[in-house]
């Protein structure tokens with residue numbers, strides 16, 4: 327779950343519970359000729375989503391179901407040449423949570439080497455909220471499925487490096503807070519992304535990440551994505567331009583401020599964006615974190631729009647990232663590390 331800013335305001339007053347593609351499906355119903363040229367098999371992504379929801383079920387941090395989710399993702403992409411890494415971390419549910427003790431979470435990363443320096447990250451969280459009967463078809467499921475299909479599409483048949491920076495796909499664990507304790511930026515949410523951003527900051531590898539595109543809640547039947555307010559301007563510009571070119575403008579509806587897995591990276595100067603629908607089926611977002619977050623409220627078409635939007639934006643993201651000044655980020659990083667040591 328991401329936490330929207332308007333809920334944060336409420337919180338102050340009231341406690342809140344709360345490549346080489348192998349196949350292509352034409353973009354139907356929305357989009358145009360340009361979007362139809364972007365290979366993304368939304369029916370295959372839908373099958374991934376169905377598997378996650380119907381075959382695996384709830385997919386909470388530190389459970390065998392999340393292990394099955396990792397195995398499923400790896401089975402789809404490892405044979406195509408993606409190189410996987412599992413990044414384990416420990417977290418403790420806060421007092422009052424249903425889950426107890428120390429829980430091991432696992433971020434799942436898949437890498438494709440590039441001919442140039444740097445990495446572009448495409449991301450989702452794959453854990454689901456710990457509320458009873460919550461299955462997370464949209465929240466946790468949809469973006470996980472889109473990212474799997476993006477991985478299929480970006481894989482090169484010859485398994486050689488891609489032109490430009492390396493591509494990293496990341497499925498973050500522990501985005502969700504431990505139920506029923508409310509979201510807290512530092513003690514109850516984004517466990518995996520906070521862990522990974524901190525680890526990479528300490529080693530300096532965070533400087534290799536030229537851009538991070540996060541997707542969350544991208545599968546509902548009336549897709550209206552926010553370009554989250556604090557997202558990096560130039561990434562927002564690239565996504566808006568791409569949406570215009572693909573005739574997806576109607577799917578970009580606003581720029582609400584929402585807390586999500588991009589924030590720990592943004593805080594460490596990684597250009598980052600969060601694409602998220604937080605207005606389904608209406609502005610009350612009432613299926614969110616309830617038993618109503620089901621496949622019947624999601625559509626393959628929305629998975630297709632999101633997948634094509636991200637894949638369509640990728641060349642411009644890479645081109646724009648290459649124009650950014652890495653020296654400035656390094657200086658800021660060195661200063662920050664120095665301050666930590668002092």
Ligand SMILES: [Zn+2]
Nearest residue numbers: 327328455465
């Ligand atoms: Zn959630």
